[in-house]
Amino acid sequence: MIIKNKSTFLLLFMTFFSCQTNKEVAIHKDASKTFEERAKYLVSQMTLEEKVSQMSYQSPAIERLEIPEMNWWNECLHGVARAGKATVFPQGIGMSAMWDREQMFKVANAISDEARAKHHEFASRNKRGIYQGLTFWTPNINIFRDPRWGRGMETYGEDPYLTGELAVQFVKGLQGDDPKYYKIIATAKHFVVHSGPESERHSFNAEPSDFDMMNTYSPQFEKVVKEAKVYSIMCAYNSFRGLPCCGNKQLSDLLRNDWGFKGYIVSDCWAIKDFYNKGAHEVVATKEEASAMAVKAGTDLNCGDSYPSLVNAVKQKLITEAELDVSLERLVVARMKLGLFAPEGEVKFEKIPFSVVDSEMHQLIALQTARKSLVLLKNENNILPLSKDLKKVAVIGPNGNELDVLLGNYNGFPSNGITPLKGIQKKLPNAEVRFAQGCSLADGLPILEPIPSAVLFTDETCKVNGLNAEYFSTIDLSGEPKHKQIDKQVDFTWETKAPFKDISYDKYSARWTGYLQVQESGKYALGGEAFSGMKLYLDYKLVVERNDEHEPKKIYEFVNLEAKKVYKIKLEYVQNNTEHAIMRFLWDTPSDNLENEALALAKESDVVILCMGLSPMLEGEEMKVHVDGFQVETEWKLNYQRLKLD
Numbered sequence: 001m002i003i004k005n006k007s008t009f010l011l012l013f014m015t016f017f018s019c020q021t022n023k024e025v026a027i028h029k030d031a032s033k034t035f036e037e038r039a040k041y042l043v044s045q046m047t048l049e050e051k052v053s054q055m056s057y058q059s060p061a062i063e064r065l066e067i068p069e070m071n072w073w074n075e076c077l078h079g080v081a082r083a084g085k086a087t088v089f090p091q092g093i094g095m096s097a098m099w100d101r102e103q104m105f106k107v108a109n110a111i112s113d114e115a116r117a118k119h120h121e122f123a124s125r126n127k128r129g130i131y132q133g134l135t136f137w138t139p140n141i142n143i144f145r146d147p148r149w150g151r152g153m154e155t156y157g158e159d160p161y162l163t164g165e166l167a168v169q170f171v172k173g174l175q176g177d178d179p180k181y182y183k184i185i186a187t188a189k190h191f192v193v194h195s196g197p198e199s200e201r202h203s204f205n206a207e208p209s210d211f212d213m214m215n216t217y218s219p220q221f222e223k224v225v226k227e228a229k230v231y232s233i234m235c236a237y238n239s240f241r242g243l244p245c246c247g248n249k250q251l252s253d254l255l256r257n258d259w260g261f262k263g264y265i266v267s268d269c270w271a272i273k274d275f276y277n278k279g280a281h282e283v284v285a286t287k288e289e290a291s292a293m294a295v296k297a298g299t300d301l302n303c304g305d306s307y308p309s310l311v312n313a314v315k316q317k318l319i320t321e322a323e324l325d326v327s328l329e330r331l332v333v334a335r336m337k338l339g340l341f342a343p344e345g346e347v348k349f350e351k352i353p354f355s356v357v358d359s360e361m362h363q364l365i366a367l368q369t370a371r372k373s374l375v376l377l378k379n380e381n382n383i384l385p386l387s388k389d390l391k392k393v394a395v396i397g398p399n400g401n402e403l404d405v406l407l408g409n410y411n412g413f414p415s416n417g418i419t420p421l422k423g424i425q426k427k428l429p430n431a432e433v434r435f436a437q438g439c440s441l442a443d444g445l446p447i448l449e450p451i452p453s454a455v456l457f458t459d460e461t462c463k464v465n466g467l468n469a470e471y472f473s474t475i476d477l478s479g480e481p482k483h484k485q486i487d488k489q490v491d492f493t494w495e496t497k498a499p500f501k502d503i504s505y506d507k508y509s510a511r512w513t514g515y516l517q518v519q520e521s522g523k524y525a526l527g528g529e530a531f532s533g534m535k536l537y538l539d540y541k542l543v544v545e546r547n548d549e550h551e552p553k554k555i556y557e558f559v560n561l562e563a564k565k566v567y568k569i570k571l572e573y574v575q576n577n578t579e580h581a582i583m584r585f586l587w588d589t590p591s592d593n594l595e596n597e598a599l600a601l602a603k604e605s606d607v608v609i610l611c612m613g614l615s616p617m618l619e620g621e622e623m624k625v626h627v628d629g630f631q632v633e634t635e636w637k638l639n640y641q642r643l644k645l646d
Contacts, residue, residue, distance in 0.1 A: 468513045
């Protein structure tokens with residue numbers, strides 16, 4: 001076709017351009033429509049099975065709708081947790097001791113910067129698993145008034161006013177200041193009247209008076225909803241006035257109808273199982289009934305494995321598909337507010353560089369926060385600050401050189417953790433600073449340390465120290481090992497680096513074999529610390545096993561070892577898609593001299609710094625601590641029944 005004049009050309013060009021620009025844009029991608037309109041349309045395109053799949057914390061991709069995989073479980077209680085290197089701030093109870101709103105906001109803003117940067121780094125490598133997302137289950141704003149509760153360190157203390165004021169700033173710092181998109185989504189937990197003891201949390205029924213509910217257990221939640229616009233709430237394990245919190249419409253009505261909550265509710269992990277598990281709440285008989293009850297009560301997202309049964313629940317007419325749509329639309333809106341289907345460049349938080357992670361600026365904020373959190377009770381004779389003229393200093397106590405105590409729980413991993421011993425040695429370079437453990441944290445609780453090479457051997461002759469190591473590029477110890485060597489000790493923190501360059505940093509396994517021979521008979525604690533899977537065999541018997549991707553943890557069992565006897569050792573480790581690789585072979589030896597060693601050191605020192613208190617080995621979430629003075633579940637129930645009879 002020959003165009004003879006300019007007018008004809010312009011007419012044809014405008015017609016072509018109009019055809020291109022009038023191409024129909026899918027409603028869920030149409031930026032001119034509200035998130036709610038777009039979410040409603042997207043949900044209408046899903047099958048029942050697809051809808052249900054998106055209501056569990058491990059939400060698979062729906063490729064035909066261009067919805068990527070998403071794992072809703074992420075933690076940032078005092079720094080981005082369980083996702084590799086991060087700036088670690090003081091625990092919640094420490095930050096509350098600052099009484100400083102501005103500092104709380106500054107901390108949360110730094111955490112959310114790191115969270116965004118980490119997420120985009122993960123996504124760029126197509127990693128969208130647990131602890132790699134943008135929906136964070138923090139802060140814990142329950143009221144801490146029962147010292148038996150192992151999670152008090154996560155909270156802001158016993159006062160609802162202080163808790164609410166600090167939580168508002170923390171939530172604002174996490175969620176960001178953009179009017180359209182969230183930096184990350186915060187989750188206020190655990191709603192409501194949840195504060196231990198841990199051993200009974202799956203069956204306990206809280207019956208607070210109206211006065212206590214209004215003045216103690218709910219005002220901090222009301223504050224974060226109304227003032228901080230928190231976009232997620234986690235319901236608690238326990239029951240509230242006869243119904244499980246995650247299946248209690250009275251509570252969701254309080255949030256949505258009375259307080260104006262606009263976001264979504266997520267269950268605590270496996271809390272829906274408590275609806276039907278024996279010995280728990282037992283309010284329904286089946287998984288389908290429990291899941292339907294939870295969704296009808298407003299619990300939109302399930303951390304656990306109950307909600308897949310919603311497909312059958314719909315077929316059994318326990319709930320309608322339209323009722324599922326209400327929850328699902330809330331979840332899709334949340335994802336859109338984080339940037340799902342956003343035009344490129346529109347979400348400003350996507351530009352946060354990865355260099356902010358554990359940056360010098362964030363480390364300085366952490367240092368400033370730690371200083372502000374300190375509480376000086378007494379300073380008799382002006383002992384503090386310590387004189388730099390001191391010659392001999394004793395650091396005594398089981399927490400004097402333990403990094404775990406500094407990290408608490410739900411923690412990240414600092415690039416340079418400094419224990420009290422290391423800090424004092426650095427502060428007093430001209431003094432002789434020595435350490436003595438002095439005692440255990442509790443009778444029967446070991447202080448686990450790396451097993452020295454002096455007691456490890458490659459064969460029964462006990463002539464070569466160390467263990468035979470095999471490293472595999474698979475996650476199940478299958479195939480031929482990529483590398484073989486002798487490791488003098490098993491005390492590795494690889495973080496996000498593989499043991500060898502030709503092995504993927506997040507998918508490999510290792511096995512160590514050899515022999516153990518001790519010089520003193522007695523009761524030893526044998527175990528280790530690992531993030532993913534670990535097994536320890538002693539003379540072919542499985543002694544310790546750990547299969548948990550959620551957090552690194554020290555585990556152990558007590559065994560009696562005879563002096564000079566040779567014991568066969570096998571230790572296995574699996575690294576499966578976690579962002580912090582750690583494998584340590586640990587023990588605690590029999591010792592009757594801890595107190596005498598400490599006393600001797602104290603006598604020859606100019607000053608003694610005593611480091612006592614609790615640790616994550618004693619204090620934590622639903623821990624099974626078999627130590628005098630610590631209740632396990634069966635003991636608690638027996639004592640409770642006795643009290644009822646009395």
